[in-house]
Amino acid sequence: MAATALTGSPPSQPSLTHPPPPPRKLTTVKALSESPGLSSIPSIYTFLKQPYHEPVSDTEEPIPTIDFSLLTSSLPDERSKTIRELGKACRDWGFFMRMMKAIIEACREFLELPEEEKRGISGKHVLDPIRFGTSFNESVDEILCWRDYVKIFQHPEFHSPNKPPSFRALAQYHCYLNGLRPNRLELTWALNGFSLHTEFPQTHPFYFHPRRKSPTINGLQLIAANLYPPCPQPELAMGLPPHSDHGLLTLLIQNQIGGLQVQHKGKWVNIDPIPNSFLANIGDHIEILSNGKYKSVLHRAVVNNRDVRISIAVPHGPALDAIVSPDSKLVENVGNPPAYGAMKYKEYLEFQQGTMLNGKSFLERIRNRV
Ligand SMILES: O=C(O)CCC(=O)C(=O)O
Numbered sequence: 001m002a003a004t005a006l007t008g009s010p011p012s013q014p015s016l017t018h019p020p021p022p023p024r025k026l027t028t029v030k031a032l033s034e035s036p037g038l039s040s041i042p043s044i045y046t047f048l049k050q051p052y053h054e055p056v057s058d059t060e061e062p063i064p065t066i067d068f069s070l071l072t073s074s075l076p077d078e079r080s081k082t083i084r085e086l087g088k089a090c091r092d093w094g095f096f097m098r099m100m101k102a103i104i105e106a107c108r109e110f111l112e113l114p115e116e117e118k119r120g121i122s123g124k125h126v127l128d129p130i131r132f133g134t135s136f137n138e139s140v141d142e143i144l145c146w147r148d149y150v151k152i153f154q155h156p157e158f159h160s161p162n163k164p165p166s167f168r169a170l171a172q173y174h175c176y177l178n179g180l181r182p183n184r185l186e187l188t189w190a191l192n193g194f195s196l197h198t199e200f201p202q203t204h205p206f207y208f209h210p211r212r213k214s215p216t217i218n219g220l221q222l223i224a225a226n227l228y229p230p231c232p233q234p235e236l237a238m239g240l241p242p243h244s245d246h247g248l249l250t251l252l253i254q255n256q257i258g259g260l261q262v263q264h265k266g267k268w269v270n271i272d273p274i275p276n277s278f279l280a281n282i283g284d285h286i287e288i289l290s291n292g293k294y295k296s297v298l299h300r301a302v303v304n305n306r307d308v309r310i311s312i313a314v315p316h317g318p319a320l321d322a323i324v325s326p327d328s329k330l331v332e333n334v335g336n337p338p339a340y341g342a343m344k345y346k347e348y349l350e351f352q353q354g355t356m357l358n359g360k361s362f363l364e365r366i367r368n369r370v
């Protein structure tokens with residue numbers, strides 16, 4: 001079904017005196033959430049027939065926190081302990097944390113620009129460098145997410161909307177993440193940490209070469225800023241349905257409003273925001289590359305009826321023409337048969353934009369190619 005979001009209340013029965021209302025135009029979720037008197041959500045935003053009451057575990061087992069600075073410690077024991085912790089976090093959770101500053105306000109300002117301005121800036125195709133939208137793929141998804149987003153390609157070519165002026169912060173953030181400037185990050189080291197821990201061959205064509213200046217030198221990096229407005233029926237809607245991320249690694253920052261949940265041992269676990277920190281989660285590519293040893297974790301964003309939530313995800317993937325498949329050396333060395341087939345990363349991205357409602361559909365698909 002082609003998606004046309006309805007604004008306001010669900011349509012009422014046509015009466016004899018009034019003609020049926022004309023189909024209403026797709027609008028942003030932010031504008032929808034600000035409609036006067038909105039007390040229920042239009043049916044196209046209803047993900048769940050019943051309010052969800054799934055068990056959500058909070059603090060039984062806290063999410064691992066890794067101090068990246070120790071990855072470069074001069075003390076070999078400290079360094080190898082941190083690498084082991086990082087490896088364990090990636091195997092058990094697929095998520096870990098690191099302190100850092102945010103560019104959330106610039107993204108908020110962009111997402112609060114008038115709708116026509118944002119649509120004017122947006123490209124139409126999945127691989128267009130700047131895309132603004134509300135759901136994942138509004139023209140295909142039969143149910144829409146309760147969020148507005150902007151996605152911007154940043155590497156190998158840097159793009160940024162020219163307004164609002166605060167968006168200039170993006171360039172700095174981008175450099176911070178890539179380690180291209182003096183305030184270079186430890187992400188490179190983190191990836192080297194993976195490399196050391198997992199024995200990924202140092203010549204792997206993607207990121208893991210310790211002498212490479214930038215971890216994304218051959219890869220693709222984009223930024224996806226999500227704005228989840230307050231929702232009158234949060235128990236029925238979904239900000240982002242369960243999915244795993246493409247690429248190797250996603251870094252995620254958020255304002256102080258919770259909403260991210262990660263699936264761990266079959267339960268949805270709330271990930272409470274920690275000020276000035278980012279989350280890093282393993283993407284499908286690492287799961288495939290490591291032949292399933294590291295997990296590309298299922299996660300989702302739930303919404304609430306009080307506060308605007310903003311999250312900014314920065315996925316790092318391989319080059320668009322890279323073939324994603326288990327690393328042959330790992331497969332041979334460990335003696336495990338390959339658990340995944342091969343697929344071009346570009347093909348995956350285009351497929352993934354088809355619909356996000358199938359959770360780990362990419363992994364399923366690539367598995368079927370074995
Ligand atoms: O909003 C969040 O916390 C999750 C965002 C996310 O998973 C994504 O953009 O892929």
Ligand SMILES: [Fe+2]
Nearest residue numbers: 243244245299
């Ligand atoms: Fe995600």
